[in-house]
Amino acid sequence: MSTFYDEEELDDEVDLKSGVLRRLLNLLKPYWLTVLLGILSIAVVSWLDAYFTVLNKRIIDEGIVARDMNAMVRLFWNYGMVILGQVVAFFVMMLSVGIQGERIRYDLRKKLFNHLQKLSLSYFSKTPIGWIMSRVTSDTEKMGDLLTWGIVDSMWALTNISFAIYFMLQLNTQLALIVILSLPLMVIVSFKFRVKIYYHYRKSRKANSKMTASLNENITGVRIVKALLREDQNLQDFKVLSTDMFRESYRAGFLSAIYLPTIQTISAISLVLILWRGGNMVGNSLLSVGTLQAFISYIMFILWPIQDLARVYAEMQNAIASSERVFSLLESQPGVRDRKNLIPVKSLVGDVEFENVSFHYEDDEPVIQNLSFHIPQGQKVALVGTTGGGKTTIVNLLCRFYEPTAGTIRIAGNDYLNYSLDDIQSRIGVVLQIPHLFSGTIRDNLRYGRLDASDEEIEHAAQLAGAHDFIVKFEKGYDSDVGEGGNQLSVGQKQLISIARALLANPDIFVMDEATSSVDTLTEALIQKGMRQLMTGRTSFIIAHRLSTIKSSDQIFVIEEGQIVESGSHKSLIRQRGVYYNLYTKQFRQDLETKLDPFAEAGAEANPA
Ligand SMILES: Nc1ncnc2c1ncn2[C@@H]1O[C@H](COP(=O)(O)OP(=O)(O)OP(=O)(O)O)[C@@H](O)[C@H]1O
Ligand SMILES: [Mg+2]
Numbered sequence: 001m002s003t004f005y006d007e008e009e010l011d012d013e014v015d016l017k018s019g020v021l022r023r024l025l026n027l028l029k030p031y032w033l034t035v036l037l038g039i040l041s042i043a044v045v046s047w048l049d050a051y052f053t054v055l056n057k058r059i060i061d062e063g064i065v066a067r068d069m070n071a072m073v074r075l076f077w078n079y080g081m082v083i084l085g086q087v088v089a090f091f092v093m094m095l096s097v098g099i100q101g102e103r104i105r106y107d108l109r110k111k112l113f114n115h116l117q118k119l120s121l122s123y124f125s126k127t128p129i130g131w132i133m134s135r136v137t138s139d140t141e142k143m144g145d146l147l148t149w150g151i152v153d154s155m156w157a158l159t160n161i162s163f164a165i166y167f168m169l170q171l172n173t174q175l176a177l178i179v180i181l182s183l184p185l186m187v188i189v190s191f192k193f194r195v196k197i198y199y200h201y202r203k204s205r206k207a208n209s210k211m212t213a214s215l216n217e218n219i220t221g222v223r224i225v226k227a228l229l230r231e232d233q234n235l236q237d238f239k240v241l242s243t244d245m246f247r248e249s250y251r252a253g254f255l256s257a258i259y260l261p262t263i264q265t266i267s268a269i270s271l272v273l274i275l276w277r278g279g280n281m282v283g284n285s286l287l288s289v290g291t292l293q294a295f296i297s298y299i300m301f302i303l304w305p306i307q308d309l310a311r312v313y314a315e316m317q318n319a320i321a322s323s324e325r326v327f328s329l330l331e332s333q334p335g336v337r338d339r340k341n342l343i344p345v346k347s348l349v350g351d352v353e354f355e356n357v358s359f360h361y362e363d364d365e366p367v368i369q370n371l372s373f374h375i376p377q378g379q380k381v382a383l384v385g386t387t388g389g390g391k392t393t394i395v396n397l398l399c400r401f402y403e404p405t406a407g408t409i410r411i412a413g414n415d416y417l418n419y420s421l422d423d424i425q426s427r428i429g430v431v432l433q434i435p436h437l438f439s440g441t442i443r444d445n446l447r448y449g450r451l452d453a454s455d456e457e458i459e460h461a462a463q464l465a466g467a468h469d470f471i472v473k474f475e476k477g478y479d480s481d482v483g484e485g486g487n488q489l490s491v492g493q494k495q496l497i498s499i500a501r502a503l504l505a506n507p508d509i510f511v512m513d514e515a516t517s518s519v520d521t522l523t524e525a526l527i528q529k530g531m532r533q534l535m536t537g538r539t540s541f542i543i544a545h546r547l548s549t550i551k552s553s554d555q556i557f558v559i560e561e562g563q564i565v566e567s568g569s570h571k572s573l574i575r576q577r578g579v580y581y582n583l584y585t586k587q588f589r590q591d592l593e594t595k596l597d598p599f600a601e602a603g604a605e606a607n608p609a
Helices: 002-006 018-065 069-118 121-126 129-171 173-220 222-227 231-283 289-331 391-398 421-427 442-447 455-465 468-473 491-505 521-535 570-576 579-596 598-606
Strands: 352-360 366-375 380-384 406-411 428-431 509-513 539-543 555-560 563-568
Touching: 018 069, 018 129, 018 289, 069 129, 069 289, 129 173, 129 289, 173 222, 173 231, 173 289, 222 231, 231 289, 352 391, 366 391, 366 406, 366 563, 380 391, 391 509, 391 539, 421 428, 428 491, 442 455, 442 491, 455 468, 455 491, 455 521, 491 521, 509 521, 521 539, 555 570, 555 579, 563 570, 563 579, 570 579
Parallel strands: 380 539, 380 555, 428 509, 509 539
Antiparallel strands: 352 366, 352 406, 555 563
């Protein structure tokens, strides 16, 4: 999936909006000194480049034709100085441009990363991860390229052409005019070709990434492909994709092949004109041989800068599109933000209250409607109900990952919009439905709960959570690597570590979204024990799928379609013989059947749902 986004998106209709260009140039502001240095050194290199031809002319006219040895020696000295000057200027240019490029990329990535951390969950649930990744990686790369090599190449090309024209006009106006008149034709043809070639090249790259993605899916899903006899259909799909790529690459290749000869033909025509006109003048002694030679060199010389300009122009469209996407990401505002005039709090110890809370995600489909409840400090609340009922959404609101679209949530007596996000989220400990660990050691992951925790405190928390025993069984104990996203650990182990991590943070409110995937009975008992530790003395919200785990809760809410349809203690709900009773007895019966049927468990393990 993500491979598809790694390549640039095709924005064919990018016009060079001045706004984007201005913002891009603004990025250069902090580095104006390096930029100035770069521009100066480019001008020097260009000037010396163009001056070479003049020196050659003088060597021919003043030295070779005039047979003057002294002039030759003097001019060779000049030659040496010019080369030295060029080496120095070139070094300065490369250095300043290189440094500037890296700094800009570094700045941009830092800015983007920082901004991404501030965005709310809603942004990430609607934006594909691959899209975000390529904004931070490949788009910043392209912006950096445009702001360094793009500028350097075009500056270099422009100064080269200007200095060449300047020297030609100095040498001979008539011949210079012939070259100058042929310039626009070369420029137009070059730009047209380059843009076309680049267009097909990008389309072929796009086709390539689609092909890679399809290949990836087919290889990783090879079992399903075989099981569903999809081979022929998939081959057909693949053929279409690879034909697309072939066609676009072919077009780019074909255009590239005729591009250079076309430009060379135009330049050859002006060369013939120069030779014809200049040759006549040399014959009539109106022009020196050296000057004629200089003009021939200049025609060859300006061929390259024109092509460079066209290339930069074609690539610039793409870099501008990248910049627009990066700027749009930087502009996106977090949906959940700190308000003004915040009430500073040290703790969130107190009651939790939902008053007529309603909420919907981006799609306007109401998920929570008019929800009200009051939880006294220290109570244990369990949320149960069928899947998709809105349990996770309720705790998302409580943690202020999202904010209610209507109604008020009060914690410790105040509307929680009056607290800072940091204050709220640092005082609520969350263990998620799908626990997430970061690459690194177990110790690192536990320390995420509280960065200044000592090793003793970490082990103590792990012991309370019941994670200590399995951790020390690893060869490296607390220093074992958990792998990317913790995938070297089982779900149950990850959950135990998440609980220990939450314990370490010592939150005022504890939220747990119980894993739906089943863990073995032993681990479940361990998790239960860890949870009990976490819940003591804290207001806790437990989303439970295994109802046996929440019998001792102070209150149980049955959530259906975003509303509390039943509430009360386990006993009173059972007595009511309503939804909870049905849920509970159904699960109870299933558990009983599993226990009585010795093959059921083995069967369930062999075919995990
Ligand atoms: N990020 C989202 N964007 C849009 N709709 C969402 C989003 N997350 C959840 N929903 C929708 O909100 C409703 C409630 O989802 P929620 O995750 O709160 O259910 P749940 O009770 O936790 O279910 P489960 O028991 O399966 O975890 C569902 O209809 C779901 O489709
Ligand atoms: Mg859920």
